[in-house]
Amino acid sequence: MEDLLKLEHQVCFPVYAFSREITSLYRPLLDEMDLTYPQYLVMLVLWEEKEQTVNQLGEKLHLDSGTLTPLLKRLVLKGLVGRIRSKIDERVVLISLTELGVGMRAKAQCIPGKIMETMGLSIDELLVLKGIINKVLAK
Incomplete structure (x- = not known):
């Protein structure tokens, strides 16, 4: 039996390396x-949903509040999003785009195409990859 602790037998390593590669692209x-x-x-x-609570953003992005809160503060400082307390429940913070944040969407339109082109994968290959990743994340 082969040594299961060899790096070449690990699923986690190529996933980790792939994640770093994607982020660098x-x-x-x-x-x-x-x-x-x-x-x-x-x-x-936010371009898709317009307004979200901090908790909703955390759930969708798999980020905890300790990571998300400082990230949102920086987006507020850049003038891209606004934070307001819910009138129904003051414990709930709503995040929405500013005009500047809405306008930035046009600049971002080209990003998915450029990433796909750089990766050199077909749409079908990317959909298979995404499906497998989503299946693992859903567990």
């Missing part, structure tokens, strides 16, 4: 927009 594109990758993910959700 985004970095130059996001640097032009003065966004980090996690900030970009928040913007993606």
Whole structure:
């Protein structure tokens, strides 16, 4: 029986390396927009959903509040999002885009295509990969 502790037998390592590679592909594109990758993910959700609670963002992005809160504060300082307390429940903080944040969407339109082109994978290959990843994350 082969040694299961060999790096070449680990699923975690290529997943980790792939994650780092993907993030590095985004970095130059996001640097032009003065966004980090996690900030970009928040913007993606808000471009789609318009307004979210901090908890909703955390659930969608698999981020805890300790990571999300400082990230959101930086987006507020950049003028991209606003934070307001819910009138129904003051413990709930609502996050929404500012006009500047809404306008940034047009700049981001090209990012998915550029990433796909750089990766050199077909749409079908990417959909298979995404499906497998989503299956694992759903467990």
